[in-house]
Amino acid sequence: MANQLDGKIALVTAGGGGIGQATAWLLAERGASVIAADIDAAGLEDTARQCPAPGRLRTIAADATTLVGAEAAVAAATGAFGGLSILVNVVGGSRPGKTIVDLSLEEWDGWVRLNLTSTFLMCKAAIPAMAASGGGSIVNISSGAGVTAMRKNPAYVAAKGGIIALTRALALDHAEQKIRANCIAPGAILTPLMKRNRRQDEIDWMANANLIGRIGIPHDIAAMVAFLSSDDGAFVNGELINVSGGQKSGI
Numbered sequence: 001m002a003n004q005l006d007g008k009i010a011l012v013t014a015g016g017g018g019i020g021q022a023t024a025w026l027l028a029e030r031g032a033s034v035i036a037a038d039i040d041a042a043g044l045e046d047t048a049r050q051c052p053a054p055g056r057l058r059t060i061a062a063d064a065t066t067l068v069g070a071e072a073a074v075a076a077a078t079g080a081f082g083g084l085s086i087l088v089n090v091v092g093g094s095r096p097g098k099t100i101v102d103l104s105l106e107e108w109d110g111w112v113r114l115n116l117t118s119t120f121l122m123c124k125a126a127i128p129a130m131a132a133s134g135g136g137s138i139v140n141i142s143s144g145a146g147v148t149a150m151r152k153n154p155a156y157v158a159a160k161g162g163i164i165a166l167t168r169a170l171a172l173d174h175a176e177q178k179i180r181a182n183c184i185a186p187g188a189i190l191t192p193l194m195k196r197n198r199r200q201d202e203i204d205w206m207a208n209a210n211l212i213g214r215i216g217i218p219h220d221i222a223a224m225v226a227f228l229s230s231d232d233g234a235f236v237n238g239e240l241i242n243v244s245g246g247q248k249s250g251i
């Protein structure tokens with residue numbers, strides 16, 4: 001397991017915090033050379049400082065919701081390590097509380113851009129570099145909300161559902177370039193996003209709403225990313241994988 005990703009070159013968005021940070025750490029620990037991209041410079045410093053394999057991790061401040069930012073992140077990976085074989089699209093988030101009636105067009109556009117358009121832009125920028133490197137693995141982070149929906153969060157639900165569909169389109173279009181694309185739908189994971197959006201009593205409730213009986217941790221998602229990105233995941237393509245502790249219903 002320690003050498004599971006030896007020789008691979010990974011780009012992880014949202015690598016300055018939460019699920020993206022844990023993913024950058026685990027991929028580096030398992031042998032990949034990793035670029036962690038984020039808009040939060042302090043978060044990236046933290047990622048670099050605490051990385052278990054610091055020699056294999058670099059960071060770049062880049063906004064995944066812009067083509068310029070996406071291209072800069074890809075150029076950082078190819079420039080630092082000479083190619084790109086793994087892309088992990090983690091950027092996303094939401095703030096529940098409004099139905100579609102109260103949601104403004106600007107808010108809708110903002111959430112769709114953060115979650116779905118960022119995934120489009122990163123894939124658009126990265127796929128030529130991945131193809132030139134002989135192929136690889138894309139893992140997109142959706143959400144249980146994109147599978148079973150979530151109350152008062154319609155833009156997030158739609159965008160995360162869109163990521164699942166986009167993943168299948170990517171798998172179809174780029175199989176010939178030896179690029180696999182899979183999607184993870186996390187359940188409730190304890191991250192800064194979760195702490196911003198939920199009260200402690202809600203987090204406690206979620207911890208008991210799955211079959212494992214605890215809240216998810218970022219490593220739970222990172223471990224699935226590592227598997228999908230490794231040669232052990234070679235026969236998994238175009239799939240949606242729920243990593244939720246067995247949680248089956250919306251929250």
Ligand SMILES: NC(=O)c1ccc[n+]([C@@H]2O[C@H](COP(=O)([O-])OP(=O)(O)OC[C@H]3O[C@@H](n4cnc5c(N)ncnc54)[C@H](O)[C@@H]3O)[C@@H](O)[C@H]2O)c1
Pocket residue numbers: 013014015016017018019020037038039040043062063064065090091092093094141142143144145185186187188189190191192193194
């Ligand atoms: N935490 C959960 O329970 C949960 C559940 C399901 C899905 N998800 C999804 O997992 C992903 C990560 O969630 P998290 O909980 O770790 O979030 P988080 O808010 O804790 O961390 C997100 C990171 O993304 C960075 N970021 C934000 N906008 C960016 C941009 N435009 N470009 C680059 N970086 C940017 C932030 O600076 C931060 O470091 C999101 O897509 C989220 O929707 C999370």
